[in-house]
Amino acid sequence: xxxxxxxxxxxxxxxxxxxxxxxxxxxxxxxxxxxxxxxxxxxxxxxxxxxxxxxxxxxxxxxxxxxxxxxxxxxxxxxxxxxxxxxxxxxxxxxxxxxxxxxxxxxxxxxxxxxxxxxxxxxxxxxxxxxxxxxxxxxxxxxxxxxxxxxxxxxxxxxxxxxxxxxxxxxxxxxxxxxxxxxxxxxxxxxxxxxxxxxxxxxxxxxxxxxxxxxxxxxxxxxxxxxxxxxxxxxxxxxxxxxxxxxxxxxxxxxxxxxxxxxxxxxxxxxxxxxxxxxxxxxxxxxxxxxxxxxxxxxxxxxxxxxxxxxxxxxxxxxxxxxxxxxxxxxxxxxxxxxxxxxxxxxxxxxxxxxxxxxxxxxxxxxxxxxxxxxxxxxxxxxxxxxxxxxxxxxxxx
Numbered sequence: 001x002x003x004x005x006x007x008x009x010x011x012x013x014x015x016x017x018x019x020x021x022x023x024x025x026x027x028x029x030x031x032x033x034x035x036x037x038x039x040x041x042x043x044x045x046x047x048x049x050x051x052x053x054x055x056x057x058x059x060x061x062x063x064x065x066x067x068x069x070x071x072x073x074x075x076x077x078x079x080x081x082x083x084x085x086x087x088x089x090x091x092x093x094x095x096x097x098x099x100x101x102x103x104x105x106x107x108x109x110x111x112x113x114x115x116x117x118x119x120x121x122x123x124x125x126x127x128x129x130x131x132x133x134x135x136x137x138x139x140x141x142x143x144x145x146x147x148x149x150x151x152x153x154x155x156x157x158x159x160x161x162x163x164x165x166x167x168x169x170x171x172x173x174x175x176x177x178x179x180x181x182x183x184x185x186x187x188x189x190x191x192x193x194x195x196x197x198x199x200x201x202x203x204x205x206x207x208x209x210x211x212x213x214x215x216x217x218x219x220x221x222x223x224x225x226x227x228x229x230x231x232x233x234x235x236x237x238x239x240x241x242x243x244x245x246x247x248x249x250x251x252x253x254x255x256x257x258x259x260x261x262x263x264x265x266x267x268x269x270x271x272x273x274x275x276x277x278x279x280x281x282x283x284x285x286x287x288x289x290x291x292x293x294x295x296x297x298x299x300x301x302x303x304x305x306x307x308x309x310x311x312x313x314x315x316x317x318x319x320x321x322x323x324x325x326x327x328x329x330x331x332x333x334x335x336x337x338x339x340x341x342x343x344x345x346x347x348x349x350x351x352x353x354x355x356x357x358x359x360x361x362x363x364x365x366x367x368x369x370x371x372x373x374x375x376x377x378x379x380x381x382x383x384x385x386x387x388x389x390x391x392x393x394x395x396x397x398x
Contacts, residue, residue, distance in 0.1 A: 248269055
């Protein structure tokens with residue numbers, strides 16, 4: 001035998017020995033090899049994995065969770081994704097038979113379902129939801145990354161009616177840096193639209209970080225309202241605990257910061273009695289509008305005035321402001337004679353305008369007012385007790 005043939009034969013025998021050793025090491029002998037072969041045969045004999053999904057087709061009604069059911073065996077994982085890469089997170093039931101998404105399927109969206117069972121078999125399917133006939137949207141206050149006063153609630157105003165208030169509220173979440181206690185409460189906004197606010201039990205602590213998650217995508221707001229087709233979020237911080245305290249009896253405004261008086265301003269508020277009186281109670285500064293045109297006819301007071309007014313800060317939607325009122329110069333600290341607003345000198349108004357921030361507490365006390373402004377007329381929920389406010393939640397008692 002030549003050297004070349006002898007070398008090849010030796011190499012072949014060595015390779016055979018190595019293969020046998022490898023099989024022995026992996027399978028544990030001839031009986032283990034039979035078990036492995038039997039397992040492979042069992043896998044070949046298993047029927048294909050079969051799943052069913054509660055949503056099927058290309059014109060599926062949205063607004064409900066996705067439910068995946070396995071015909072035989074147990075699910076190990078399920079993934080439901082949309083065409084943009086978004087994923088519906090869900091949970092497998094304790095018996096391993098079903099998977100249900102935590103969120104609803106959104107309107108006008110194509111979804112892919114990928115499932116795997118405990119035997120590593122897989123199954124895929126897809127469906128598409130029909131577009132919403134009507135879409136609901138949300139206006140959010142305060143704005144993202146803003147700093148606001150300690151009386152500013154989270155306030156959501158909806159474009160369309162919200163009949164399914166409890167379902168919508170379940171998808172709203174407020175998280176704070178100091179575990180602030182609070183509650184959602186529903187009302188009709190001054191505009192006539194549905195509105196829900198989140199108010200702390202007490203005024204915010206200054207320096208609180210607040211995050212609001214509105215996981216509304218796919219939620220049905222009810223008859224006449226349509227679906228929400230996106231999520232929303234905002235975050236803000238509370239600034240100094242500043243309070244603008246108006247005493248109608250002394251005709252003085254006391255400005256405090258963190259409990260300390262920083263300024264006392266002579267004022268002239270609304271004329272006692274009738275529609276020209278000021279609102280009283282606890283409110284929040286809504287906006288700083290600067291120089292604006294004020295026309296009393298827009299708030300039902302006839303032709304009492306129509307003029308440009310400086311350093312204007314809104315307190316209610318119905319037209320109560322804090323502003324400069326140089327035409328009432330001789331009345332500051334002496335008599336309440338305005339058409340409902342809290343007026344002061346031009347200098348004091350400018351200084352207060354620079355100092356104040358949206359969401360600062362505005363409290364009006366004393367005689368001669370026309371009472372508390374109606375809920376929804378600005379941020380007036382502070383006039384309700386904590387129990388009264390909690391009762392405004394659609395989830396109260398649940």
